[in-house]
Amino acid sequence: MKRANRIITVLIFIFLYIPMVVLVVASFNTGKDITQFSGFTLRQYQRLFQDRSLLGLLGNSLLVSILASLIATVFGTLSAVGIHNLNPKLRKVAMTLTDIPMTNPDIVTGVSLSLLFVFVGTKMLGQRNSLTFWTLLIAHITFNLPYVILNVMPKLKQMDASLTDAAMDLGCTPLQAFFQVTLHEIMPGVVSGAIMAFTMSLDDFVISYFVTGLDFITLPVEIYSYTKKPIQPKIYAMFTLLFLLIFVLMTAMNLIQLAADKKKVAARGK
């Protein structure tokens, strides 16, 4: 049983990673046909760094996802505290609202937001340019918020309510109590919510595709238009570099966390 599981797992990982290997190999290919390896070259990387727009678009993607996830984290954490203290009926309303963007297919979210922005911007405010950086940011914050809320709420529920009361009895102002007690308790939820929001934002294609105009485009949206043209292998070079970067970042995070866990265990052992 265990052996069969292991074989299946290995096969699945091969399945998951084969296309990525294909892309990485293609980035070193002298020819542009992904199916034939005609020789090794680094020219695609050179082309990538000479490209005017691609790296800028990566910057755009980072800007939107960092801003959106930061705002969503702060806004979402505060809101979660508020929702937590609501009466059950209103809390249910709030959670239902939170569920809508989570269950709605991305394409519907994207379509509905773009129609809203165009409707309000163009038809009601008479603006020519209603799909801008700001509308994209709003869209990203909107689909990021539920991730933060859903990560923070369980931590708030687990937290002992008497902790804040105790802090305030000891002379803390509500604000101090929040920062020194509550925030400390729910921090793991806040962090995982922020990370989730950031990755969702960075990799989002469908919603951004409907919500972007022409003046502020993110990398995934541009990649889509790349796939509609004769392929330019520098996009594979971009993929390879991003893959390496994310791999290194994730491994580093894992190692740091492992080290921290070991420390904790050691401390407890004393």
Added chain:
Amino acid sequence: MKKTKSVLLSAPYLAWMVVFTLVPLGVVAYYALTDPATGVFTLGNLRNLGMYLPVLWNSIAYSLVSAFICLLLGYPVAYYIAHCRQTAQKFLYMLVMLPMCMSFLLRTLAWVGLLQDTGIINTMLAKIGLPRLRLIRTPAAVVLGMVYNYLPYMILPLYATLMKIDRRLIEAAEDLGCTPVQTFCKVVFPLSMPGILSGMTMVFVPAVSTFYISQKLGGTDTVLIGDVIERQFKQGNNPNLGAALSLVLMLLVFVCTGIMNRFGGGEEEVVV
């Protein structure tokens, strides 16, 4: 005192969600009920929907099949990861997550390179003297694309629930004379039901609404509802029909997830 004040913190959030989730859906409904050319009220878009029933049916069938395949493939993986040592678990978890962070457009494009008539697999087959296979532009290729792209969404929630299962329950079952198969069927599987259901939803929802996978891996006859919606907006110059179709898709997804949740809720109570 503090409680009443902190309640106010939820007000901006509620306002934000109303403005950016409910109101947009209202705008979608408005577009769905107006004529693309004149902008006057009409039921024409809704009347046209009947034509798209086969497409809708296709989308549901493809994504349900994909969700089940994901479950079949993902369960052993999640189970295996959940029973690894701590360090290995963390690393494997990361390996499952990593593909989710990479552009799914390019990863799908890589499948095109693998599957097409002149692609990597067929070139290899030809080299060893085997006949070329018709791989791409088939329903199976679309399902493959869906399974490939959304498998991590199945593995991660499954892993999370399998992790939480109390080992003592399994030991108890074994002590009481259960065979490994019986233990799995009677203890582990029912306990992992919440993970299965959330995994199914997390695969089904994006799969039923996808438009890129079917465009790249499907043929001219494997059109999905997401393709139709995208085309109405981006090419067909008929956002109104696109809006009507979006509403249908949304209703479909809410009904499906509703059914799954109801079903799942019942199961959970039985377990508890």
Added chain:
Amino acid sequence: MKKFISALLVVCLAACLFTGCGKKEETTTIYVYNWGQYIAEGDDDSIDVIAEFEKKYPNIKVQYSTFDSNETMYAKLKNGGITVDVVFPSDYMIGRMRQEGMLLELNYDNIPNAKYVDDSYRGLAFDPEDKFSVPYTWGTVGIIYNSKYVDEADVTGWELLWNEKYAGKILMFDNSRDAFGIAQYLLGYSVNTTDSAELQACTDKLAQQKPVVQQYVMDQIFDAMENEEAYIAPYYAGDYLTMVEENPDLRFYRPEDQGFNIFVDGICIPTCAKEKEAAETFINFLLDPEICAQNLDYLGYSVPETEAKQYLDEELVANDIAYPSQEQLRNASSFDFLPEETSREMESLFMTVRNG
């Protein structure tokens, strides 16, 4: 650790914001919205038109994006709420956009190079007074096929695209006007028909073709034809000249008796433009005979300026695929703009073909 991450985020953010501020000198940015593969970008030792322009006019920055068909571009401009300063629609689309008030009048004081444009490309039906557009290129539509796989005897006309012998190896236009055009030539209708019955007949004809079609695509034709994933595709003559350099087995065929489309793609400024003068500077730059020649030499499309031909490769000028003779053009017809209802009808009929 957490503090470290948040500090890192703040630094990143600040860096992003500052670099954003740093760029805000006295430059204007123009948004150029063009067909994919429709400007030389410096590949294969070609001229990099945009880089040259930015070098010559250092205070104008070009933001370049692409579309894949007139219809996608139109939908984006019509419903998208976006800014575009320079756009490149084809003849019939210029007519449609002009009619719907989506274009601005050009100020020819800023486009002196317009004088180089040949008279035969001026005053055309879609813009009789040349108020809204100047021509960028022109060309014809034909069938590209791979001589390795396609029997010359089968290459008799547009019906090649319906030939079941090549089922699954045929590509088709993914835009309503070009697709309907082919059906209309085949059925002997006018390409500018407004008759619903004829349009319905075309729809049926296109639906009949669907089972043999591999994919409905636009610029993906390049890779598919070069890699021999597909053998037959209708496309633009200029792009054929680019493809044949990669795959010498490709041939180009124009059904001269049935008729084919001759098109002029123009450059326009849409009403959503913000930087009209800079846009006109850019248009003027593109019309400079030397730039025009170098740009189109790479693209393979035909130049509308006799003055520019002296800078072109002689072989290209003599090539009758790029510059067909009057005799070859005897049955060619151009797409005129259609009434709004007909355009919409054609689009929705095409959607039914694609989705059915």
